[in-house]
Amino acid sequence: MKTIKVLGPGCKRCQTTADILRAEAERLGLAVEIEKVTDYAEIAAFGVVSTPGIVIDGKVVHAGGLPKVEDIDGWLAA
């Protein structure tokens, strides 16, 4: 199971990002655990400067703006 962290201070885009991730994982039939990280210090510790950021199994795969669906499929399949 993949652990996904969505980094962001709780803005609308961060929520949308989490929703897209969940929907894609469901569509692909993958079990994922999605956690939202809203603490600024923790976000900075990941080295991400622009939000929303996405961390999958400890690796930063995306920062800034909404992710594209094709990219998400690639990350989830990896």
Next chain:
Amino acid sequence: MNVAVSVRAYAAKSPAVWIAATAGALALWFALYWRLEEFSGWAVARLPLPPDGHLAEAARFFVFDAPKVLMLLTLVVFGMGIVRSFFSPERTRALLAGRREGVGNVAAATLGVFTPFCSCSAVPLFVGFVSAGVPLGVTFSFLIAAPMVNEVALGLLFALVGWEVALVYLVFGMIVAIVSGWIIGRLHLEGWLEEWVRNVRAGESVVIPDHATVIDRIEAGLEAVRDIVGRVWIWILVGIGVGAFIHGYVPTDLLASIMGREAWWSVPAVVVIGIPIYSNAAGIIPVVEALLSKGAALGTTLAFMMSVIALSFPEMVILRKVMTARLIAVFVGVVAAGILAVGYLFNFLFS
């Protein structure tokens, strides 16, 4: 049917098709823009207005400017969306980390113009920069330049007021950002950051590999248009409305006596007035155009515009999360002093 679907699927993935479509859209844009004045003139002539008078004057300003400004904004935001797809805050941070002050301030202000920035992510950006070893003053240069000197401000100034004023704004906006950041750096105020910010242990700088294609970049341009134009159009209409009112109703003598060159006190007054007024560049520039055409001095008007855009209460509230009120006061004081200097300089030079 199947053929049509696969042709469409092919076209959606073909860079040549995307480039051709973009070129076609641009050609259409220019064709429309070229005829816009005729069009607006025709529309104004149809309005049931007395040919002269305040209302006609105001309505004419609005009908001419609203479509012009919205079209220009769309073009500029699209172009800049493509340019910005080559930059990211993460990469900018990597470029600035450990930079010496001086050179670092110049680099930060320059990158601030091109790096995608939204005030909603000002806090993660600030913390991320400072914790990664970007000097405080250099971070401030970035934070001042990013909202103040941007494509929306420059594009609209260029279109509505002229290239000379746009260039002056670009150069002096950068100078204010560079010098203010440098001064804040020299004051060594790191201790005035909030405790938790000083304790953040920065992660290794991530730079996500950029594998964007031509299509991705065009899409980034379109996304920028959807996002920015979708957000600011209402401000623009309000700004043009205020501009139209000034055009139609405010007597030139009155404005010239308040914001004219002789009124030395008007520069600090407009800076102070500008702080609580919160508007982005899109809303304020139609007002600036109207003020200038009614005899306001260039330096005073520039100072007003910079103050409205660069210093705002909402931004201070956001920054309060990472720095003490004292540091915010220094930041506002230094930037306001820089804006004052620009205002006086231009009133002096162009007298």
